[in-house]
Amino acid sequence: MPQGTAPGRTPHIRGFLYASDACARIAQRLPVIAGSDSSVLIVGETGTGKEICAQALHYLSRRADGPWVAVNCAAVPVELIESELFGHVKGAFTTAHSSRHGLVKEAEGGTMFLDDIDCLPLLAQGKLLRFLQQQEYRPVGCNTVQRSDVRVIAASNRDLRVMVKQNAFRQDLYFRLNVLPVALPPLRERREDIALLAEHFVRQFDQARGGDGRRLSAQALQKLLAYDWPGNVRELRHVIERSVLLAAGARIEADDIAIDPALDADAQAEAPDPAGESFQAAKKRVVERFERQYIETLLALHHGNLTHAAHAAKKNRRAFFELVRKHQIDTRRFNDSP
Ligand SMILES: Nc1ncnc2c1ncn2[C@@H]1O[C@H](COP(=O)(O)OP(=O)(O)OP(=O)(O)O)[C@@H](O)[C@H]1O
Ligand SMILES: [Mg+2]
Structure with missing residues (x-):
């Protein structure tokens, strides 16, 4: 498995x-999905x-010993994508000086990962659909049908559904791909993963730099x-x-954590705007943001334990709980933290 291996008891799958x-x-769901040969849309x-999810599916499947072929549809020029995927015969187009196998052939017996599938042109979408339905395809300029066993x-x-409505993505292909959907939530909607992933990456980069046992300070983690x-x-x-x-x-101290402020859209959106709103309104907004972040940070550090979090905040449990309720924070979200 090419990805970094997770140590001991960290929950992970491939x-x-x-x-x-x-x-x-x-x-x-990954092992279940890996056991089937249907298409997956992530x-x-x-x-x-x-991509790491797609790789996990490949390595969990019966195709693990077969090839893993990743194609970024956004990176291949529109006019070449068909021949890239399905190959071409000599003379099929002006620069086709010899015949060439496509990636579909290369992936025989394994898995083909089509990243940025939304960038696949409509013509190639039709060819892909036929391939998914019958495992059959014709290389560009070739009259005979070929077969390849590829997941x-x-x-x-x-959102491909929006593209379907705009006629930019074939509906039949969307349905065919979406047999087994996997939707990965953004990290800000699963803050419980931040500490685990951060510590994992610290270990990874620490080992790459000689394994001095670098650790995140509590303040760095809070940041x-x-x-x-x-x-x-x-x-x-x-x-x-x-x-x-x-x-x-x-x-690793908080000051060592260099977050690109240009990307901190949230902080920018929430910054006070003296020209455009009253002092009261601006203060209320900034304070509410601070409250929510403060509480979520403590809950994450204390694995959702209200008593411990309230104690750390030097507030009584009841007052702390009132704040949790005010911000509609579900403390169970933090129970699984390591
Ligand atoms: N749950 C996870 N556990 C461990 N590593 C992860 C996890 N999620 C993402 N990563 C790592 O984060 C990086 C980005 O992940 P990945 O390339 O799979 O994202 P992606 O959704 O394909 O992004 P893009 O849409 O930009 O192509 C990779 O280095 C990957 O190994
Ligand atoms: Mg990717």
């Missing part, structure tokens, strides 16, 4: 780590782990928990990589 209920439910914002996993960070992660797990991984490089000692 490198896909999780602590949140939402991801635990996905992790539970959706989720950028950096939520679509297809597609991923998209755009990570308070941020909204528009770039999701990938952004968290980059931030941790940088912090491991920046940290002078074995302890």
